[in-house]
Amino acid sequence: MHQAIRPKKFLGQHFLRDDNIARKIAESLSGFGDYKKILEIGPGTGVLTKFLLDQGDYEWHGVELDRDSIVYLREQYPAIAERLVEADFLRMSLSDIARGEPLGIIGNFPYNISSQIVFKVLEYRDQVPELVGMFQKEMAQRIAAPSGNKIYGIMSVLAQAFYHVEYLFQVDEQVFFPPPKVKSAVIRMKRKDAPLPCEPRKLFMVVKAAFNQRRKTLHNSLKGLQINWEALPEDFPKRRPEQIKLEEFYLLAQQAGLGEQ
Numbered sequence: 110m111h112q113a114i115r116p117k118k119f120l121g122q123h124f125l126r127d128d129n130i131a132r133k134i135a136e137s138l139s140g141f142g143d144y145k146k147i148l149e150i151g152p153g154t155g156v157l158t159k160f161l162l163d164q165g166d167y168e169w170h171g172v173e174l175d176r177d178s179i180v181y182l183r184e185q186y187p188a189i190a191e192r193l194v195e196a197d198f199l200r201m202s203l204s205d206i207a208r209g210e211p212l213g214i215i216g217n218f219p220y221n222i223s224s225q226i227v228f229k230v231l232e233y234r235d236q237v238p239e240l241v242g243m244f245q246k247e248m249a250q251r252i253a254a255p256s257g258n259k260i261y262g263i264m265s266v267l268a269q270a271f272y273h274v275e276y277l278f279q280v281d282e283q284v285f286f287p288p289p290k291v292k293s294a295v296i297r298m299k300r301k302d303a304p305l306p307c308e309p310r311k312l313f314m315v316v317k318a319a320f321n322q323r324r325k326t327l328h329n330s331l332k333g334l335q336i337n338w339e340a341l342p343e344d345f346p347k348r349r350p351e352q353i354k355l356e357e358f359y360l361l362a363q364q365a366g367l368g369e370q
Contacts, residue, residue, distance in 0.1 A: 125217050126285065128160075130284050132160045133278070134157055134243060137241045139297070142213075144238055145167060145168055146211070147167040147169055148172060150216035151173055151217065154178065154181065157215070168192075172198045176195065203233045203237070220245045224248065224264060230298075239299050241295065244296065246279060247291065249293075251264055252264055252265060253269075253275070256351065257352060262323070262351075273299045273300075275296060277296060307360075311363075319358075323349065330350070331361070335366025340364050341361070341364055345357075
């Protein structure tokens with residue numbers, strides 16, 4: 110690792126320093142969706158970047174907020190200097206990089222914005238057929254959690270509505286500098302081909318309303334959404350959100366009224 114680059118706490122930086130793990134992450138890209146462009150979020154010191162460039166299968170692009178990392182990466186990899194953008198991923202338009210083509214997303218994601226990264230990918234799901242990312246282990250488990258699990262929530266349902274989520278492998282603290290206080294894990298998300306059987310806007314509304322009051326029954330938490338309960342199984346109003354499978358959330362969204370925000 111380059112000594113001049115110090116990890117910045119306010120950016121949530123924990124620099125990966127294990128080549129074997131970096132190679133494993135890079136090799137987790139399956140190319141699903143026939144994308145030729147990839148966007149690495151937060152390349153930092155380039156540990157993952159070098160393996161992505163070695164593959165040669167993709168046109169690499171990177172987005173980095175840390176000025177020190179930008180300078181270092183452009184010195185180390187002059188060929189990619191023009192494809193490394195100094196910007197906040199959460200505020201940028203992916204269309205500027207994708208330019209109408211499918212785009213794979215990869216990275217050792219800063220823990221403090223990892224959930225927002227997933228929501229941004231969901232927003233651009235038409236352009237992003239695959240994501241491979243390192244998350245805090247608990248977050249990775251939450252994204253992949255099935256119904257009936259206490260960590261199953263908004264993130265689980267919405268990610269799984271649009272993507273097949275695979276929990277790939279765990280990563281220990283010692284492979285980072287500085288070591289985080291928690292373990293990490295890598296997941297892969299491959300976009301589902303089948304269209305959603307309900308309006309996406311309604312699904313987002315129903316899922317968020319249900320889990321924002323997760324201790325309440327659906328009848329109470331979804332009061333404002335004009336649900337046509339008579340068209341649903343009899344036990345639905347008395348159930349709690351963590352008991353509702355993905356397909357059942359589709360049913361709820363289909364029976365939600367129009368015009369709510």
